[in-house]
Every structure is written in structure tokens, then in C-alpha cells.
Amino acid sequence: xxxxxxxxxxxxxxxxxxxxxxxxxxxxxxxxxxxxxxxxxxxxxxxxxxxxxxxxxxxxxxxxxxxxxxxxxxxxxxxxxxxxxxxxxxxxxxxxxxxxxxxxxxxxxxxxxxxxxxxxxxxxxxxxxxxxxxxxxxxxxxxxxxxxxxxxxxxxxxxxxxxxxxxxxxxxxxxxxxxxxxxxxxxxxxxxxxxxxxxxxxxxxxxxxxxxxxxxxxxxxxxxxxx
Ligand code: SF4
Ligand code: SF4
Numbered sequence: 211x212x213x214x215x216x217x218x219x220x221x222x223x224x225x226x227x228x229x230x231x232x233x234x235x236x237x238x239x240x241x242x243x244x245x246x247x248x249x250x251x252x253x254x255x256x257x258x259x260x261x262x263x264x265x266x267x268x269x270x271x272x273x274x275x276x277x278x279x280x281x282x283x284x285x286x287x288x289x290x291x292x293x294x295x296x297x298x299x300x301x302x303x304x305x306x307x308x309x310x311x312x313x314x315x316x317x318x319x320x321x322x323x324x325x326x327x328x329x330x331x332x333x334x335x336x337x338x339x340x341x342x343x344x345x346x347x348x349x350x351x352x353x354x355x356x357x358x359x360x361x362x363x364x365x366x367x368x369x370x371x372x373x374x375x376x377x378x379x380x381x382x383x384x385x386x387x388x389x390x391x392x393x394x395x396x397x398x399x400x401x402x403x404x405x406x407x408x409x410x411x412x413x414x415x416x417x418x419x420x421x422x423x424x425x426x427x428x429x430x431x432x433x434x435x436x437x
Pocket of ligand 1: 243244245246247248249250251264265268297298299300301302304
């Protein structure tokens with residue numbers, strides 16, 4: 211995992227404005243409205259595993275620092291849980307911005323530096339499905355088991371435990387049943403989409419190709435290019 215909270219050097223750049231306009235258009239939100247309150251970072255269940263915090267990603271976009279934003283591990287670690295979007299006092303769709311950045315990175319042929327990011331996403335989703343919320347310690351253990359990176363970051367994990375930033379035991383959210391229902395609905399939707407694509411492939415191979423690619427946003431969010 212990347213070192214959390216990498217320092218952000220504010221330096222602006224000639225591309226400032228271009229990236230902002232692109233990301234605004236793709237995400238349907240206004241990143242320039244961000245006033246750096248940090249509520250998005252404060253609520254992000256995966257902030258501990260990101261090199262830049264969500265708040266810092268917003269700043270990178272405002273400054274037009276495209277290379278830094280697209281090379282960040284944050285955009286791949288983000289699980290599109292929308293917690294940040296729900297918390298933002300400026301109504302910025304931060305999850306949508308992450309999605310737009312993933313699409314831009316993919317267009318430039320950039321991939322997550324960590325090839326096990328898919329295992330990380332699955333471990334996070336398992337954790338949310340089970341407890342109705344993220345359980346960081348369980349998530350990390352599951353991720354380590356799946357990737358056999360058992361001792362990596364152990365020092366960081368112990369430090370976080372000592373500082374009380376990781377809970378030893380999971381807490382179950384009140385809305386766990388609703389979360390479970392969302393997972394079931396999503397699985398059902400994915401099954402129907404796969405079935406639709408299969409039928410389209412039988413009817414017309416060309417149409418099926420288009421259907422399988424789908425709209426830009428869902429392609430990025432599904433992480434099809436990540437794994
Ligand atoms: S919560 Fe909204 S306004 Fe605050 S730092 Fe995040 S994006 Fe910016
Ligand atoms: S959508 Fe991504 S950045 Fe926002 S809270 Fe969830 S994991 Fe964090």
C-alpha cells in the first residue's frame with residue numbers, strides 16, 4: 211500500500227483550468243467550488259490506504275496538476291462508496307470526480323501501480339456487505355491473505371492500532387440489512403446485464419461489443435480496466 215498522506219506541493223501550472231473543465235464536464239460537478247474543508251477525507255473509509263486524501267485530489271484538479279492526479283493511487287483505491295459525496299457541504303460529487311480521473315488515466319494507458327488493487331476492492335466490498343460498513347482491520351487482513359503480502363505494512367498497521375485509528379473488533383451498522391439488499395440488487399442487475407450482453411452477442415456481434423463497453427461512467431466505476 212502507498213504511504214498515506216503524501217505531502218501536497220502547491221505549484222499551479224499552465225494546464226490549470228483545462229483539467230478542471232474536463233473533470234467538471236465528465237463528472238457533472240463543480241470542483242472549483244471546493245473550499246478544502248476536508249469533510250470528504252474525514253469520512254472516507256479508505257483514506258488510510260491512499261497517497262493523496264480526497265481533499266487533496268480536489269486541489270490537484272483545481273490546480274490543473276493532471277500528471278499528479280492521474281498517477282495517484284487514490285483514484286484506484288477509491289471504492290465509489292459515495293460517503294464523501296454525501297458529506298460535502300459544497301455539493302461536489304467527489305466519487306464522480308474519482309470516476310472521471312480513472313477514465314482519464316485509463317485513456318492515457320495508466321494503470322494502478324498496485325496490481326492487487328482488485329483484491330483490495332473485493333476485500334472492502336466483503337467487509338461492507340458483512341458489517342454494513344467498512345471494518346479496516348478485517349479488510350487489511352483479508353487483502354493480505356488474498357495477495358499473500360502478509361508482512362508488508364505490518365509496522366504501519368501496528369502504529370495505527372496503537373493510536374486507536376484501527377478498531378480491533380468490527381461494529382455492525384444499523385442499516386446492515388439495507389446494505390445487504392443493495393448488494394443483492396446490484397448482483398441481480400449485473401446478472402441481467404450479462405444476460406443482455408450474451409443475447410445481444412447471439413443476435414449481432416457488433417451490437418454486443420457496444421453493449422459490453424457500456425457508458426463511460428459505469429465502465430470506470432465497475433473497475434473493468436483495473437483488474
Ligand atoms: S468536502 Fe467538499 S468542499 Fe470539503 S474538501 Fe471535500 S470536496 Fe472540498
Ligand atoms: S467514494 Fe471513494 S473517496 Fe469517497 S469516501 Fe468512498 S472510497 Fe473515499
